Amino acid sequence: MLNDVGPIKPETRERVLAAAQELGYVPNALAQRFARRKSGxxxxxxxxxxxxxxxxxxxxxxxxxxxxxxxxxxxxxxxxxxxxxxxxxxxxxxxxxxxxxxxxxxxxxxxxxxxxxxxxxxxxxxxxxxxxxxxxxxxxxxxxxDHEAGSYEAVRHLLERGYRDIAFLNGPGAYSNSEDRLAGYTRALTEAGLPVRKEHLFEGNYSRKSGYEAAAGIARLQQEGGIDAVFAANDRMAIGLMDGLREQGIEPGKQLAVVGYDDSDGSRIVSPRLSTVAVPxxxxxxxxxxxxxxxxxxxxxxxxxxxxxxxxxxxxx
CATH class of the missing domain: 3.40.50.2300 (Response regulator)
Known part of the structure; x- marks a missing residue:
């Protein structure tokens, strides 16, 4: 009755409500949800x-x-x-x-x-x-x-600072945000008249470990003169990549530019601090x-x- 569930005469409802008010009765929330067939x-x-x-x-x-x-x-x-x-x-x-x-x-x-x-x-x-x-x-x-726009802005930033051979460490293709970031990366390079090279594309799983594991291949490209910057699809992979690059003898931010994505807490405290894309x-x-x-x-x-x-x-x- 107090839950407005089930048929009841108006005069009966009024008497019960008056009695409940006089007694100071407060309905049990769990019982109300059960009566209304809702979990809350x-x-x-x-x-x-x-x-x-x-x-x-x-x-x-x-x-x-x-x-x-x-x-x-x-x-x-x-x-x-x-x-x-x-x-x-x-x-x-x-x-x-x-x-x-x-x-x-x-x-x-x-x-x-x-x-x-x-x-x-x-x-x-x-x-x-x-x-x-x-x-x-x-x-x-x-x-x-708008991950496509975020990726585009990250790569365009690198292009405006003079970088031309930009690798991309993306997440798995099963996520639409990975596809969006690839689209933004591709658009930025295409507008600059630069090709999207297959050997510049890497895939992780958005974990720090996968960024660390990608460092060996990315370092090899950098040492061969094949790349001068890396855009990573999230900060965790970017930070793992930075750790791995140091083990390969490459100093992030000096010998190889790195940009992440998410603007996580880690991006602000890692050294050097990570350029990134803030996502709400x-x-x-x-x-x-x-x-x-x-x-x-x-x-x-x-x-x-x-x-x-x-x-x-x-x-x-």
């Missing part, structure tokens, strides 16, 4: 990345902070669901078992299993939003940043949650859009 949770699906502490990773920490603040504003709790990278993607089960009322998917990949799971959510009418990933042609709700991850997480929980609010975008990014010039370039 917004779910966040996050990938389990081997040997990566998600909550100390700038990318995940910022996005989750934005989601959490928006959830609190809307009187929702945050439920984290950890998924193995190659694990089952039965996202609809979260709704069928009433664990969540809406969900945000982080780390989604452009693979058949992911598409099928997201299509099921859309077909069944379950509310969900992707962050930092798009699936063109699918019509999924998403919040993303906190705002992305907040916008995704509000689009699901408070879509009519004045400060909520009502359609899929790309948040702006900004190049930050420091010592490595």
């Amino acid at each position: 949770n917004i779910g966040v699906i996050v990938p389990v990345v081997p040997k990566v502490h998600l909550f100390t990773t700038y990318y995940f920490a910022e996005i989750l902070s934005g989601i959490g603040d928006a959830a609190k504003r809307c009187d929702y709790d945050l439920l984290l669901i950890f998924r193995e990278m190659d694990g089952e993607r039965d996202y609809a089960k979260l709704f069928r078992t009433q664990k969540v009322d809406a969900c945000i998917v982080l780390g989604a990949q452009n693979v058949a299993e992911e598409r099928d799971a997201l299509r099921e959510l859309k077909t069944e009418g379950y509310p969900f939003c992707l962050v930092n990933q798009r699936f063109d042609g699918e019509g999924f709700m998403y919040v993303d940043a 991850f906190y705002e992305m997480g907040k916008a995704a949650a509000l689009r699901l929980l408070a879509p009519s609010a004045d400060d909520v975008p009502n359609e899929n859009h790309l948040l702006p990014v900004q190049f930050v010039h420091r010592e490595t370039s």
Whole structure:
């Protein structure tokens, strides 16, 4: 009755409400949610990345902070669901078992299993939003940043400073943001009349270790006179690359320019400080949650859009 659930006579409702007020009764939130068949949770699906502490990773920490603040504003709790990278993607089960009322998917990949799971959510009418990933042609709700423009600005900065042979350390192609960064890199070189050379393209997995492991091949190119700068698709790979380059006898920022991406805390404290691209991850997480929980609010975008990014010039370039 206090939850406005089920048929009841108006006079009976008035008597019960009057008695509740006299007794100072406060409805139990958990019972209310159960009666309304709602969990009161917004779910966040996050990938389990081997040997990566998600909550100390700038990318995940910022996005989750934005989601959490928006959830609190809307009187929702945050439920984290950890998924193995190659694990089952039965996202609809979260709704069928009433664990969540809406969900945000982080780390989604452009693979058949992911598409099928997201299509099921859309077909069944379950509310969900992707962050930092798009699936063109699918019509999924998403919040993303303009990574193509960010990559373009990073490479153009290097070109304006006289660098002409610029290598690119990208992330896996299963992520739309990797494709966006490659598009920006390619556009900047093409506009400058420079070719995109296959031997200048490297791939990591956005981890510091993968940047470190790419250092040997990049150092070889630099020592052969093949490159004079490197653009890395995130700061973690850039910082790992810088460590690896030093072991190869190359000083980042002096013998080889390096630019990262994300403007993470590490970019500010590494030596030399890393030139990078600032991405509004906190705002992305907040916008995704509000689009699901408070879509009519004045400060909520009502359609899929790309948040702006900004190049930050420091010592490595």
